[in-house]
Amino acid sequence: MAINISILGSTGSIGTQTLSVVDEFKNSINVVGLAAGESIDKVREQTRKYHPKAVSVKKEEDAKLIRSKKGLRVGWGDSGNCMVATLRGVDKVVIATPGLAGIKPTLAAIKAKKTIALATKEVLVAAGDLVTREAKNHKVEIVPIDSEHSAIFQSLGNRSIDEVKRVIITASGGPFRGKKPKDLKNIKVEQALAHPNWKMGRKITIDSATLMNKGFEVIEAMWLFGVPLSKIKVVVHPQSVIHSAVEFIDGSIIAQIGPSDMRLPIQYALFYPGKRKENSFKKFSFSDYSNLSFEEPDIATFRCLGLAYKAIKEGKTAPAVLTAANDVAVEAFLEEKLAFHKIPDVIESVLSRHSPKRYKSLEEILAVDSWARDEALKFAIKFGKR
Amino acid sequence: MAINISILGSTGSIGTQTLSVVDEFKNSINVVGLAAGESIDKVREQTRKYHPKAVSVKKEEDAKLIRSKKGLRVGWGDSGNCMVATLRGVDKVVIATPGLAGIKPTLAAIKAKKTIALATKEVLVAAGDLVTREAKNHKVEIVPIDSEHSAIFQSLGNRSIDEVKRVIITASGGPFRGKKPKDLKNIKVEQALAHPNWKMGRKITIDSATLMNKGFEVIEAMWLFGVPLSKIKVVVHPQSVIHSAVEFIDGSIIAQIGPSDMRLPIQYALFYPGKRKENSFKKFSFSDYSNLSFEEPDIATFRCLGLAYKAIKEGKTAPAVLTAANDVAVEAFLEEKLAFHKIPDVIESVLSRHSPKRYKSLEEILAVDSWARDEALKFAIKFGKR
Numbered sequence: 001m002a003i004n005i006s007i008l009g010s011t012g013s014i015g016t017q018t019l020s021v022v023d024e025f026k027n028s029i030n031v032v033g034l035a036a037g038e039s040i041d042k043v044r045e046q047t048r049k050y051h052p053k054a055v056s057v058k059k060e061e062d063a064k065l066i067r068s069k070k071g072l073r074v075g076w077g078d079s080g081n082c083m084v085a086t087l088r089g090v091d092k093v094v095i096a097t098p099g100l101a102g103i104k105p106t107l108a109a110i111k112a113k114k115t116i117a118l119a120t121k122e123v124l125v126a127a128g129d130l131v132t133r134e135a136k137n138h139k140v141e142i143v144p145i146d147s148e149h150s151a152i153f154q155s156l157g158n159r160s161i162d163e164v165k166r167v168i169i170t171a172s173g174g175p176f177r178g179k180k181p182k183d184l185k186n187i188k189v190e191q192a193l194a195h196p197n198w199k200m201g202r203k204i205t206i207d208s209a210t211l212m213n214k215g216f217e218v219i220e221a222m223w224l225f226g227v228p229l230s231k232i233k234v235v236v237h238p239q240s241v242i243h244s245a246v247e248f249i250d251g252s253i254i255a256q257i258g259p260s261d262m263r264l265p266i267q268y269a270l271f272y273p274g275k276r277k278e279n280s281f282k283k284f285s286f287s288d289y290s291n292l293s294f295e296e297p298d299i300a301t302f303r304c305l306g307l308a309y310k311a312i313k314e315g316k317t318a319p320a321v322l323t324a325a326n327d328v329a330v331e332a333f334l335e336e337k338l339a340f341h342k343i344p345d346v347i348e349s350v351l352s353r354h355s356p357k358r359y360k361s362l363e364e365i366l367a368v369d370s371w372a373r374d375e376a377l378k379f380a381i382k383f384g385k386r
Numbered sequence: 387m388a389i390n391i392s393i394l395g396s397t398g399s400i401g402t403q404t405l406s407v408v409d410e411f412k413n414s415i416n417v418v419g420l421a422a423g424e425s426i427d428k429v430r431e432q433t434r435k436y437h438p439k440a441v442s443v444k445k446e447e448d449a450k451l452i453r454s455k456k457g458l459r460v461g462w463g464d465s466g467n468c469m470v471a472t473l474r475g476v477d478k479v480v481i482a483t484p485g486l487a488g489i490k491p492t493l494a495a496i497k498a499k500k501t502i503a504l505a506t507k508e509v510l511v512a513a514g515d516l517v518t519r520e521a522k523n524h525k526v527e528i529v530p531i532d533s534e535h536s537a538i539f540q541s542l543g544n545r546s547i548d549e550v551k552r553v554i555i556t557a558s559g560g561p562f563r564g565k566k567p568k569d570l571k572n573i574k575v576e577q578a579l580a581h582p583n584w585k586m587g588r589k590i591t592i593d594s595a596t597l598m599n600k601g602f603e604v605i606e607a608m609w610l611f612g613v614p615l616s617k618i619k620v621v622v623h624p625q626s627v628i629h630s631a632v633e634f635i636d637g638s639i640i641a642q643i644g645p646s647d648m649r650l651p652i653q654y655a656l657f658y659p660g661k662r663k664e665n666s667f668k669k670f671s672f673s674d675y676s677n678l679s680f681e682e683p684d685i686a687t688f689r690c691l692g693l694a695y696k697a698i699k700e701g702k703t704a705p706a707v708l709t710a711a712n713d714v715a716v717e718a719f720l721e722e723k724l725a726f727h728k729i730p731d732v733i734e735s736v737l738s739r740h741s742p743k744r745y746k747s748l749e750e751i752l753a754v755d756s757w758a759r760d761e762a763l764k765f766a767i768k769f770g771k772r
Contacts, residue, residue, distance in 0.1 A: 154640060157543030163662040168672070235672050245643065249664040251650055253643035254540060257631065264637055276549040278635040286554070286621050286680040294672040 003270060006033030006084045008105050009096030011042040013201040014119040014145060014262065018094050019046065021267045024279050029270060033084035035097065040065055054087055056080025081105040086112035092270065095120050098203065099327065100369055103127050103362055110140045117269040119145040121216045126320035127365050128223030142224060143269040148217050149224055150265030151243035151256035159248065167221050168245040170237040171297060172197050174209040177238060181301050187340035189333070197240035197260045206330045210343055211297065215308020219319050222312070229312050234305070236295045259284045303344035307351065316356035317368045324372035325350035332380040342383040350375045389656060392419030392470045394491050395482030397428040399587040400505040400531060400648065404480050405432065407653045410665050415656060419470035421483065426451055440473055442466025467491040472498035478656065481506050484589065485713065486755055489513050489748055496526045503655040505531040507602045512706035513751050514609035528610060529655040534603050535610055536651030537629035537642035545634065553607050554631040556623040557683060558583050560595040563624060567687050573726035575719065583626040583646045592716045596729055597683065601694020605705050608698070615698050622681045645670045689730035693737065702742035706751050707758040711736035714762035728769040736761045
């Protein structure tokens with residue numbers, strides 16, 4: 001039986017790769033809903049190709065450019081996202097909307113009992129407590145799309161979390177692995193965008209270069225798998241061949257290995273808990289890798305990872321501040337308004353001015369996010385390109 | 387609830403390591419039956435320590451040395467082995483009796499509906515067809531103890547075999563990895579017994595040096611997992627960190643990693659399908675391994691692996707001939723009566739004189755085994771230490 005999906009963030013990196021998985025399994029997956037941002041031409045093209053029943057975009061005026069065909073619901077903004085996330089007949093909702101915008105439709109999809117295939121890190125980093133509580137209350141499963149979390153999910157298999165000694169998250173180390181703090185001055189945008197193993201969006205590529213991405217993944221893993229920070233270990237593994245692993249209490253480690261191709265974890269999430277299916281994607285071969293290496297992460301140089309640990313230990317609203325401040329700092333770097341090595345300074349300054357609070361609603365998170373962005377902007381301007 | 391086990395081959399390498407797992411989990415595992423060969427002092431000591439309800443040894447006169455305590459059944463030979471393998475109240479039977487002697491009690495245990503924890507390779511190499519058919523008929527599960535097969539079993543998890551593209555069996559390559567045929571002349575027994583990663587019995591250590599052990603493991607994997615030769619790949623991985631893996635049809639590989647400690651797969655088999663349990667054994671750390679490497683096996687040098695493939699392709703009774711001839715050749719090498727590089731010559735000569743036949747009974751296997759041993763002995767004498 002075919003699987004019916006909605007894709008939120010359909011024109012982004014994960015969204016388009018999800019659609020290429022759909023192309024691979026035309027008869028097994030139906031695209032029922034698509035939600036995009038401002039790439040109107042792209043979403044129109046997707047609409048023509050995949051014939052969804054509903055489409056949503058960011059702005060009302062853009063929505064009008066799509067409203068044309070019979071039998072097609074068109075929405076915009078938060079309400080459009082939520083409409084696409086809760087469509088009748090949809091089994092699974094792929095959440096790949098960048099940033100906090102993913103939280104509201106995720107909560108809506110959970111309430112509508114849709115299985116969540118989650119790519120947007122912010123959903124759990126900023127609002128993990130709220131989202132996982134809602135998922136539990138509605139007996140909805142959150143299946144990760146991130147390659148590391150998919151690897152952990154696959155390695156865990158049908159074993160229970162109380163059999164786990166720790167979760168091992170591998171990190172490529174990014175393009176600046178081995179560098180020292182002084183080497184990180186005068187980094188150019190194109191250098192930071194040159195990730196050694198993965199082709200990803202710009203924002204996440206910078207987060208990989210600072211290792212903040214790994215910090216976010218630690219937070220995500222805590223919520224997804226219900227493990228404390230003490231049970232998560234980050235191991236730098238430059239070849240990105242072991243995508244992550246689970247160490248069980250008996251000393252046995254189960255690891256997931258494969259090519260660096262996001263279509264694999266996407267495919268896994270789309271078909272889960274069904275059987276694995278053959279595809280035409282390039283396969284992994286051990287003989288292509290004569291050496292796999294491992295090392296400890298250098299937190300003294302890659303301070304963003306240390307800041308993530310700090311935010312985790314503070315808990316409550318601190319991770320939301322972490323991601324908001326990081327967003328602004330990375331954006332400023334990409335616009336060449338902030339030096340690469342000043343990204344952690346901005347985040348640290350904002351974190352140090354925040355008193356973490358318990359939160360119960362999305363509104364509280366959004367308020368904290370907004371405050372942290374304003375603060376981060378001030379600090380980004382202050383630190384600049386020095 | 388405690389697990390009740392019998393151990394066949396209790397004084398050997400796997401047997402004593404099984405008992406050290408029992409020591410680790412005193413309250414969770416009861417030793418109900420022990421069967422040994424001729425190490426009478428050792429089995430008497432084990433009997434005093436573990437208080438089994440039944441003990442068996444190889445010879446009748448040795449059995450008399452044990453017959454002393456009330457409430458202890460004592461047996462000998464095949465019937466003693468089968469008595470220990472079928473004891474009332476036993477859940478699981480560890481088969482670690484060397485050679486073909488393991489087949490009869492395995493079949494008896496299967497008929498008595500005991501779960502099999504299998505270490506003795508010959509059981510499946512020589513009689514895989516018979517044993518797996520019986521296991522299927524009696525709905526009995528065979529759980530592997532061999533580290534490679536345990537790794538595959540653990541990596542497969544709850545996935546079905548039709549999701550498997552291939553099984554990847556790793557090989558350390560043994561002490562002579564990288565050597566060429568001319569380097570294998572004048573190999574001394576102690577050189578061949580110096581395995582780089584695993585502490586094992588003498589026979590299996592020589593089989594690891596010739597790579598015949600890997601050939602046996604391929605045959606075992608075929609029977610255990612129901613996969614053809616074309617779906618099994620041997621990869622040389624000198625560090626023995628990845629114990630083996632499963633490549634699924636979607637391109638994802640799940641691998642089992644851990645310390646080179648046989649107690650781990652033994653523990654897994656004893657508690658399977660129950661939860662994993664914490665132990666005091668030394669744990670694995672990625673930071674102890676800065677490099678993992680992989681290479682193709684060199685079948686031109688390690689001809690025994692090629693002979694195993696040949697026997698697999700011939701099928702029927704050929705693998706039984708393979709293991710019988712290998713047994714005799716390795717024994718002759720260990721007694722310094724046959725040169726190391728002549729081991730494959732003996733096996734090849736015997737295989738080439740055999741016309742593989744379908745078999746239906748253990749007796750047919752035993753007849754072939756006996757014939758192959760006689761032949762192998764003749765060739766071992768003929769080739770000698772030249």
